[in-house]
Each structure stands twice: as structure tokens, then as C-alpha cells.
Amino acid sequence: IPKSLLRCSKVHKMQTQVGDSVKSIVDPHDIDPKLVQNLAYDALVWCSLRGLLVGDRNSEKSGTVPGVGMVHAPVALLPMSFPESHWKQACEVAPIFNELVDRVSQDGEFLQESLSRTKKVDPFTSRLLEIHSKMLEINKIEEIRLGLHRSDYMLDEQTKLLLQIELNTISSSFPGLGCLVSELHRSLIQLYKEHIDLDPNRIPTNNAVNQFAEALAKAWNEYGDPRAVLMFVVQSEERNIKTLAEIDALGELRQDGTLVVDGQAVAVVYFRAGYAPSDYHSESEWKARLLMEQSRAVKCPSISYHLAGTKKIQQELAKPNVLERFLENKDDIAKLRKCFAGLWSLDESDTVNDAIEKPGLYVMKPQREGGGNNIYGENVKEALLKLQKEGTGSDAAYILMQRIFPKISHSILMREGIPHKEQTISELGIYGSYLRNKTEVVINQQAGYLMRTKVSSSNEGGVAAGFAVLDSIYLV
Numbered sequence: 001i002p003k004s005l006l007r008c009s010k011v012h013k014m015q016t017q018v019g020d021s022v023k024s025i026v027d028p029h030d031i032d033p034k035l036v037q038n039l040a041y042d043a044l045v046w047c048s049l050r051g052l053l054v055g056d057r058n059s060e061k062s063g064t065v066p067g068v069g070m071v072h073a074p075v076a077l078l079p080m081s082f083p084e085s086h087w088k089q090a091c092e093v094a095p096i097f098n099e100l101v102d103r104v105s106q107d108g109e110f111l112q113e114s115l116s117r118t119k120k121v122d123p124f125t126s127r128l129l130e131i132h133s134k135m136l137e138i139n140k141i142e143e144i145r146l147g148l149h150r151s152d153y154m155l156d157e158q159t160k161l162l163l164q165i166e167l168n169t170i171s172s173s174f175p176g177l178g179c180l181v182s183e184l185h186r187s188l189i190q191l192y193k194e195h196i197d198l199d200p201n202r203i204p205t206n207n208a209v210n211q212f213a214e215a216l217a218k219a220w221n222e223y224g225d226p227r228a229v230l231m232f233v234v235q236s237e238e239r240n241i242k243t244l245a246e247i248d249a250l251g252e253l254r255q256d257g258t259l260v261v262d263g264q265a266v267a268v269v270y271f272r273a274g275y276a277p278s279d280y281h282s283e284s285e286w287k288a289r290l291l292m293e294q295s296r297a298v299k300c301p302s303i304s305y306h307l308a309g310t311k312k313i314q315q316e317l318a319k320p321n322v323l324e325r326f327l328e329n330k331d332d333i334a335k336l337r338k339c340f341a342g343l344w345s346l347d348e349s350d351t352v353n354d355a356i357e358k359p360g361l362y363v364m365k366p367q368r369e370g371g372g373n374n375i376y377g378e379n380v381k382e383a384l385l386k387l388q389k390e391g392t393g394s395d396a397a398y399i400l401m402q403r404i405f406p407k408i409s410h411s412i413l414m415r416e417g418i419p420h421k422e423q424t425i426s427e428l429g430i431y432g433s434y435l436r437n438k439t440e441v442v443i444n445q446q447a448g449y450l451m452r453t454k455v456s457s458s459n460e461g462g463v464a465a466g467f468a469v470l471d472s473i474y475l476v
């Protein structure tokens with residue numbers, strides 16, 4: 001570190017009482033500006049060398065030619081402090097949520113019944129349900145089931161409750177980049193240990209990408225055909241993998257149920273697309289989805305896993321006595337219930353009226369994935385009044401959820417090479433991997449984490465959507 005820095009005063013340590021021990025955490029906004037510049041520079045070099053990169057929206061070549069038009073991923077400069085007790089709680093419920101998704105996925109009647117009114121007013125979810133119905137009609141059994149989930153939480157400041165935002169069962173983003181951010185922060189703290197009094201070991205190890213890859217590989221192994229491939233389904237303009245349209249054009253189903261695409265048998269289909277209406281440009285994509293679902297290939301997710309991850313199912317599972325339908329262990333049920341935020345259908349008129357009066361306390365959610373779809377603040381009131389006026393039953397396309405208010409923290413967000421001091425809130429995602437073959441549970445584990453930090457004034461969260469940055473956690 002340049003000598004000039006060594007004269008910097010030690011970074012303020014903000015003493016905070018956590019439980020009975022005094023822990024020191026650094027307030028990033030107190031860090032000497034010169035030190036911030038050096039931290040930022042070293043962080044950018046690290047990102048460049050270690051592939052903590054994303055496509056650069058400003059470069060027209062980005063996304064077409066490998067390695068061209070990249071920029072460092074939007075990251076926080078230092079990790080976000082997070083209570084160790086809540087970290088442990090989030091890790092502990094991961095395998096229970098994995099098992100719940102699997103049990104729910106096997107209850108076709110529950111899925112169809114819970115989504116029956118949504119089916120009438122939400123064309124996209126209706127198409128998914130049609131594929132699911134077809135599978136029920138042919139009594140399709142998915143013997144090998146693979147789930148690569150991410151359960152997202154916010155820590156409610158007032159109640160200190162860790163509350164689940166949603167459980168993603170399809171295309172759970174950033175297992176790869178999330179691991180790298182933990183390593184970046186550990187390296188920076190190590191490098192600047194003379195100036196920043198933090199312990200790199202308080203950043204939990206994050207092995208999400210390897211654990212996801214291991215689950216995909218083991219699913220391929222369970223399928224049992226060494227010549228068969230693992231196929232990623234992605235949005236167009238990506239390569240070496242397939243879009244839904246290509247699968248329709250190149251895919252076929254053999255008599256024995258083997259899925260063959262472009263002449264190759266497919267053992268595992270891993271969806272990193274197919275979760276949004278925009279992924280289905282025509283009937284071609286829907287035919288591809290059905291073709292894959294009808295096949296023996298292991299789908300990640302299957303149509304049932306996909307439906308089990310809808311907000312409507314999340315809301316139904318939060319109703320009294322519903323978890324008891326799927327899980328036996330009372331302690332497990334209690335652990336899940338403890339992290340359920342308020343969740344209501346729009347049939348509950350008291351709640352709807354309260355949301356019209358106090359819209360800021362609610363989030364209104366359609367059955368959509370991929371970010372940018374939820375309704376906040378005054379827009380909740382307008383949307384509810386509009387639905388009441390229309391009276392077309394379209395309210396079944398939405399759920400209402402308690403708005404969670406996490407603690408506002410100081411953070412320095414790196415965007416396009418520039419550090420920005422911001423007031424932020426964060427959302428912790430815990431990855432879970434689950435692999436089952438008939439009655440054998442081959443994998444059921446917590447598989448790393450993703451911390452996303454965004455400017456506190458922003459309603460939407462997504463990193464890809466450009467609101468949040470990738471972060472890691474510092475246990476306090």
C-alpha cells in the first residue's frame with residue numbers, strides 16, 4: 001500500500017453492541033476519501049482479473065462476442081454487516097424449504113386448485129398450468145427431481161424478524177457472481193488490514209457456483225446415459241446453449257421418452273429462461289416447453305417446481321394449517337412459519353381496504369419473475385381501486401404482501417468504475433440445492449448465498465434491472 005496511505009488515520013470503528021459482545025464494524029461513509037479511492041481502484045482491478053464482470057450495456061458488441069464489451073459487476077465496496085443469528089436461521093431453513101418445494105410439487109391437485117382462479121385471468125400462468133394439466137393427464141412421474149432455488153429475505157428493522165420475500169425455484173440468478181463478491185471483500189479486507197479493522201473470516205465462505213454445478217452433474221449422473229448432455233435454456237443472443245425456439249426447431253421425443261436436441265440426447269435441462277412471458281415469443285416456445293416436460297430429461301425446474309415457486313403458492317402456503325399438509329416435523333413447520341411475512345389474497349376485503357388506506361405498508365405482486373413487476377406505494381391503492389371498479393376477477397392475478405422495512409445502512413456502491421456513498425437496504429438470498437431420485441434424497445443443502453444491496457429509496461431490487469449491486473455479508 002502506498003506510503004502516503006499509511007499516514008491515514010485508522011478508519012473509525014463504530015462500536016455497536018450486538019448481543020453481549022462488542023463488535024466493531026466500519027461505517028464506510030467514515031472512510032478517508034483517499035483510502036476509498038485506493039480501495040475502489042484495487043476492487044476494480046480484482047474484478048477485472050477474477051471475472052467479476054457483466055456485459056456492458058453501453059457497448060453495442062456486448063452479448064454477441066465472448067470477452068468483448070464487459071464491465072465490472074455492480075458491487076458494494078465493503079461487505080454489509082448482518083447478525084450471525086439471522087444468518088444461521090436463514091441457512092437452517094434452506095433444506096426445509098427445499099423439501100417443501102418437492103412435496104408441494106407432488107401435489108398436483110393443490111397446485112391446480114390454488115391457481116385455479118389465477119388461471120382464468122393470467123394468460124402466462126394459465127399456459128404453465130395447461131402443461132401441468134397435461135402431465136397429470138398422462139400421469140407423468142418425475143423420478144429424478146432437481147431444484148436449484150434461492151430464498152430471499154429482508155431483516156425487518158422494527159421486529160428484528162427475518163422475513164422471506166420470495167422463494168425462487170426457476171433461474172435463480174447470480175450463484176456464480178455471488179461467490180466472487182465474497183472473495184473480493186475478503187481480499188480487500190486482508191489487503192487493507194492496517195487501515196480497516198475487520199476480520200476476513202467474518203465473511204461466510206460462499207460456494208454457490210460449485211454446489212449448483214455439483215447438483216447439475218449429479219443429476220446428469222442419476223440420469224445414467226454417459227452420452228447424454230446437460231442443456232442450458234437461455235434467452236437469445238447467448239451462445240453454446242439453446243433458446244426455447246431452437247429447442248422447438250431441433251428437438252424431438254423418442255419412443256422411450258428420451259429428449260433429443262440437435263441430434264444429442266439430453267439428460268438435464270437447466271432453465272435460465274422460460275420464467276417470463278417475454279421468453280415465449282410465439283407458440284414455438286410453448287411447444288418446446290411441453291416437449292421437454294413430456295420427456296424423461298431431468299428438468300430444473302420441472303413445471304411443478306416452477307408453479308410451486310409462484311407468489312400465489314407462497315401466499316397459500318402461509319395460510320393456517322397448510323404447511324401441515326406437506327411437512328410432518330412440527331419444529332420444521334414452526335421454523336418456516338417464523339419467516340413468513342404477511343401474505344394475503346385479494347379476496348380478503350379487510351386487508352384490501354387497509355391496503356387502500358395505507359398502501360405504503362404493502363407490496364402487490366403478480367405471478368411474475370425476473371424483477372420489475374411488483375407494485376408499491378400509491379400505485380398499490382390505484383391498482384386495487386381499479387380492480388374493484390373493473391370487477392372482472394382480475395384480482396386473482398395478484399397477491400398482497402406486507403412491506404418489509406429493513407435497517408438503512410451506509411454503503412459505497414461501485415458502478416462503472418465510480419464509488420458512490422449511498423444510504424442502502426439489503427436483501428439476503430440463500431441458495432438451496434436439492435436432488436432426489438425416486439425415494440432417495442441425493443442432495444438437500446444450503447448452497448451459498450447472494451447479498452444484494454440497493455439505494456434505500458428504490459422500490460425495485462434487481463441487479464440485472466440496474467437497481468441493486470452485488471454484496472456480501474460481514475457477520476456481527
Ligand SMILES: N[C@H](CCC(=O)N[C@@H](CS)C(=O)NCCC(=O)O)C(=O)O
Pocket residue numbers: 168170171172173174271272273275369370371452461462463464465468
Ligand atoms: N438472465 C436471467 C435472469 C433470471 C432472473 O431474473 N432470475 C430471478 C429469479 S426468477 C432472479 O434471481 N432475480 C434476481 C436477480 C437480480 O437481482 O437481478 C438469468 O440470470 O438466468
Ligand SMILES: [Mg+2]
Pocket residue numbers: 166167168369370371
Ligand atoms: Mg423471483
